Amino acid sequence: MFSIECFSGVQSVSSGWGVNYTGPICAVRGSNVSILCSYSYPSSHEVKTVSWCSMNSNKELCFDPPYVYDSSSNSTSEEFQYIGDKQSDCTLLISNVQFNHSAEYKFRFITNEKGGRWTGHPGVTLQVGDLQLTGPPENETLKEGDSVNLTCAVNCSLSPPQFVWFKNNQRLPSSDPVLHLPALTVEDSGSYSCALKTDEAARSEIVCYKDRQIILLILLSRLHPIFSIFNNIYTYIFCNPYCYLTPSQQSIFTPCILHCLTLLLCSG
Template sequence: MKTLQLSALTLLTLTGVFSASSEWGVIYSEPICAVRGSSVSISCTYFYPGSVREVQRVLWCSNNTNTDSHCADRPYVYDSNSSTASGGFEFVGNKPSNCTLLIRNVQFSHSGGYKFRFLTDDTTGKWTGLPGVTLEVGALELWMSSSSGNRTLKEGDSVNLTCAVNCTPSSPQFIWFKNRERLPESGSILHLLTLTVGDSGNYSCALKTDESVRSEPVQLNIRGVFSDSSEWRVNYSEPICAVRGSSVSISSLELWMSSSSGDRTLKEGDSVNLTCAVNCTPSSPQFVWFKNGVRLSESDPLRKTGSEKLVVTGCLSGHREEYLSSCIIKHTYKASVLHLRNLTVGDSGKYSCALKTDESVRSEPVQLNIGGGSNSSE
């Protein structure tokens, strides 16, 4: 009994206008799953006896619109004898043997069975490939699963986004987008581990073969651990000016010289100003001065002006606490000036400034070379 049933099924598969024959036939691809909006090819080949000199007409029909089991009459989705194009359907085969049909921008309404029929120069040489091929149209679907088990995401959680087509058989390749920008990841699952607020956005997947065919986006909103509570907040300081080498490095100490002679050639009796400042605002640092790596201590303020925005002190030499009458330090809210008057050869050396709060953060040194007062070449 089983053998009889199998024979009947085989006969049904090969049935055409002629009785079953190995000289006539149509071979289709396997059942097809296509994604809505994409283009799909229904691969197909056909054959006929060598006595046939010419294939004169090729036809495709859809079970959705054509109820004739052999597609012997209209309507057709493709007819080689018709000059009227059927929307979205294109024959990309040839009359000798290839009967592939292309459907552009495939929609759910295209789902169903399709059959190919061809007519030859022999008046009785007509064949329909039965039972045809089935096309199923599905949509890209995107869903989320998270480590927290719900759709409320917070920093530190992990999430998987899964992309699939809701029809079978299907083995497409996928690519991923965040806020319409392509991500480097590919595959059916996008793993997002240890989420941060920066991972928030609209995610979607698309066919690798056609990026324009995309899923509906899934929006991820990742909140900070305490971002929804008015009892928790962060208050920041005003914009910060920091010195290179300190804990926040966004600027540098600058040190420059101006002299009474107007140039960098110094001689005994000249005066010079060394100015230390930070090249950013807002800034109100405090500075200290060094000569040859030894800090110049300051005396008690000689005078203050403008609510202490200008402080003038004397200089004490190194560790000897010896007052230097030729040295004055002026501190303002932006800079510090080391004023050296009536220079002598003994004032030669390397001068630098540093932050009072961190003496390891120093400027590049300025070398002062003071020549003797006589320029005679005798």
């Protein structure tokens, strides 16, 4: 018989009991996050119940409810799903994470033996932030050959985040927070987006998530900027002096724009 009520976020080899988490997690608001977790116990035991608690709502070290997930309860949650098992995998999936999901989370399990129970302490910290993609100022005049910096940032303080960049949904080699386009040409036309580079295999939905998007449509540059707004899109049109656009032409993209550089900025 075992009477155990210990806490360890690192597996104890001598006792055979333990819970292992991944490191702190920075997640983008609105994404789905998997908290990877594994646990161990003596082979003579059989796990009966598993549960997860949030330290935002559970002030009793996860000994008792409330739990965000409890296998002994009939209630279900659309936010928290246990995708582990009762053998060794204790992974928790949180869907559509919001700011109020930022917390320390702990896993607890109880076996069939008297006093056979364990809570992983300390737990794993989740911090939720907004992903921000910024580009040139709205009043900046650009022309072909100019350089442009696109900056990706997320307001998480756990650790310096790494990013991945996409152009037309194709991944770019850069993982820096700033994507530098040194000399704009027509080849730079496309849809640019960024995402967090956390654990791409385990959290692919975070990697694929796009909270902000900048679209660069570059045709031919010159002078004479014209500014218009349609469909909530800020549009800069830089045309040759002989390229005259009427107000209606500015909003319907006539062939005249083929003689212009157009920079569209839209937030997704």
